[in-house]
Amino acid sequence: MANVEKLEQLYEGKAKKVYKTSDPELYIVEYKDDATALNGLKKGTIRGKGVVNNRMSNHMMRLLEKEGIPTHYVEELSDRETLVKKVSIVPLEVIIRNIAAGSFSKRYGVEEGTELAIPTIEFSLKNDDLGDPMINDYHALALRLCTEEELNTIKKYAFAVNAFMKDYLLKAGVILVDFKLEFGKLSDGTIVLADEISPDTCRFWDVKTHAHLDKDLFRRDLGGAEEAYQEMMKRLLGE
Numbered sequence: 644m645a646n647v648e649k650l651e652q653l654y655e656g657k658a659k660k661v662y663k664t665s666d667p668e669l670y671i672v673e674y675k676d677d678a679t680a681l682n683g684l685k686k687g688t689i690r691g692k693g694v695v696n697n698r699m700s701n702h703m704m705r706l707l708e709k710e711g712i713p714t715h716y717v718e719e720l721s722d723r724e725t726l727v728k729k730v731s732i733v734p735l736e737v738i739i740r741n742i743a744a745g746s747f748s749k750r751y752g753v754e755e756g757t758e759l760a761i762p763t764i765e766f767s768l769k770n771d772d773l774g775d776p777m778i779n780d781y782h783a784l785a786l787r788l789c790t791e792e793e794l795n796t797i798k799k800y801a802f803a804v805n806a807f808m809k810d811y812l813l814k815a816g817v818i819l820v821d822f823k824l825e826f827g828k829l830s831d832g833t834i835v836l837a838d839e840i841s842p843d844t845c846r847f848w849d850v851k852t853h854a855h856l857d858k859d860l861f862r863r864d865l866g867g868a869e870e871a872y873q874e875m876m877k878r879l880l881g882e
């Protein structure tokens with residue numbers, strides 16, 4: 644294990660806690676089993692989720708690093724804890740969609756499951772009080788959320804993540820419907836992929852049955868979320 648000491652908690656989010664460490668450039672994230680939906684209105688627990696999300700997200704970030712996409716990942720410390728680079732989060736939720744689902748289907752009246760002509764991208768302002776409103780590129784720049792160069796880097800990385808993950812997951816019998824990414828800035832200004840890639844932040848459908856293998860089971864009260872999270876870990880990590 645890296646020679647760092649876990650220090651005081653810096654922040655507790657809906658699904659993770661973040662701790663300072665003895666190295667000012669490194670944080671420890673700890674994944675919880677708590678689940679929320681509808682901007683925090685719906686609360687519950689998905690037993691084992693923290694372990695699945697931690698291990699799956701780290702697995703994907705290690706693969707993405709090999710593909711040339713820089714991430715915040717440093718080292719998995721335990722089933723629920725990971726050492727990451729300290730970043731300042733760009734306050735944007737970056738959503739990529741391959742297939743119509745969720746809010747896209749509702750907003751544009753497109754049947755869930757319709758394949759999109761091209762993968763598409765959208766941005767939301769990360770602000771719980773405002774309900775993460777959807778914004779466009781110009782809004783992001785007008786609000787000084789990032790520079791134009793940073794936004795171009797974010798878009799390039801987001802589509803590269805999609806291209807890699809879509810193929811990779813298909814080999815595990817999983818369709819990547821859509822997902823949300825967050826990016827951060829290191830102290831030297833480098834943009835890196837941050838947050839997590841997990842069944843909380845992606846829509847995964849079984850390739851044969853189109854069964855949900857993600858948090859929609861919780862969001863929509865369909866049942867079976869714990870089993871679905873375990874199934875995703877089994878398919879990707881073989882356990």
Ligand code: TMP
Nearest residue numbers: 744745746747821822823843844845846
């Ligand atoms: P949406 O269809 O509800 O807009 O969600 C699109 C994708 O983004 C889906 O894979 C779930 C993910 N997502 C998050 O990770 N966090 C969020 O707060 C929201 C709204 C969506």
